[in-house]
Amino acid sequence: MSDLAPVVLIIDDEIQIRRFLRAGFELNGFVVHEAGTGAEGLKSATLQPIDMVIVDLNLPDMDGAEVVERIRAWSTVPIIVLSVRSHEAQKVQVLEAGADDYVVKPFGMAELLARVRVALRRQMRAQSGEPIVVVGPLSIDLATRTVTLNDQRLTLTPKEYRLLQVLAQHAGNVVTHQHLLKEVWGSIHVHDTHYLRIFVRKLRQKIEPDPNTPRILVTELGVGYRLAQNGEAETGAWSKAAETTKSDA
Numbered sequence: 517m518s519d520l521a522p523v524v525l526i527i528d529d530e531i532q533i534r535r536f537l538r539a540g541f542e543l544n545g546f547v548v549h550e551a552g553t554g555a556e557g558l559k560s561a562t563l564q565p566i567d568m569v570i571v572d573l574n575l576p577d578m579d580g581a582e583v584v585e586r587i588r589a590w591s592t593v594p595i596i597v598l599s600v601r602s603h604e605a606q607k608v609q610v611l612e613a614g615a616d617d618y619v620v621k622p623f624g625m626a627e628l629l630a631r632v633r634v635a636l637r638r639q640m641r642a643q644s645g646e647p648i649v650v651v652g653p654l655s656i657d658l659a660t661r662t663v664t665l666n667d668q669r670l671t672l673t674p675k676e677y678r679l680l681q682v683l684a685q686h687a688g689n690v691v692t693h694q695h696l697l698k699e700v701w702g703s704i705h706v707h708d709t710h711y712l713r714i715f716v717r718k719l720r721q722k723i724e725p726d727p728n729t730p731r732i733l734v735t736e737l738g739v740g741y742r743l744a745q746n747g748e749a750e751t752g753a754w755s756k757a758a759e760t761t762k763s764d765a
Contacts, residue, residue: 522546522567523546523564523567524546524566525557525566527551527552527553527557527569527575528551528552528570528575529574529575530572533598534552536625537628541629544629546568549566552576553575554578554583555578557569558587561587561593567593567636567639568596568636569593569596571596571597571598572597574601580599580610581609581610581613584597588614594632594635594636595616596619596628596631596635597610597617598619598628599620600620601620611690611692611695612694617689619631634687634688635689637745638688638689647659647660649687651744652744653725654723654732656681658684663680663723675715676715676718679696679715680719680743682696683696686742687744688742692740693709693712693739693741694707694740696741700712716733716741
């Protein structure tokens with residue numbers, strides 16, 4: 517990220533959307549650059565340092581997914597896609613192309629800002645090499661490959677740990693079924709979603725204070741899974757679940 521205010525590039529052909537986003541971001545301390553076409557956005561992304569890209573899929577000169585692919589070819593800057601398209605297959609397509617998140621129009625500025633902050637925190641963690649991811653009572657030390665729940669070390673199988681590791685590396689952001697299957701089981705298993713369902717169920721039995729009400733490993737229906745960001749669930753709910761876990765042990 518930049519040393520001063522974070523810089524966001526908005527690529528959207530609707531001037532009303534750009535004005536709405538500019539006002540919201542500037543009120544929250546961001547520096548805003550705008551582009552009305554994919555080509556203008558790509559040029560802007562290469563000419564100045566940016567910390568975040570917000571891109572619409574329906575651009576007049578190219579599909580927003582192409583913008584995502586072209587930026588991702590040379591940059592790891594977080595990218596959030598905005599679109600009226602809500603079909604699951606389209607969400608998967610842009611996430612596989614390299615987007616960090618997908619927000620369906622219409623949306624609230626508070627929701628978008630929350631997703632932006634998650635993506636920026638993940639980027640900072642990746643750049644600083646921060647090895648510990650904490651979600652409520654769960655702590656994942658990526659350097660030592662240790663996982664604890666309520667300060668008690670958990671025993672995970674290699675596949676369970678790898679699945680949790682990939683989710684932790686993208687904490688707060690959705691990871692598609694295909695990406696998880698490729699990373700954990702290899703490219704030949706990208707369509708074997710039953711593997712994923714089985715291991716997610718097993719993992720939840722170990723990491724969730726209440727596996728029947730998952731708050732750590734969250735399902736994004738039809739798209740994939742994500743590891744919740746720390747503080748996403750209410751503290752009271754964590755505490756209650758932790759007390760139940762201890763009393764059942």
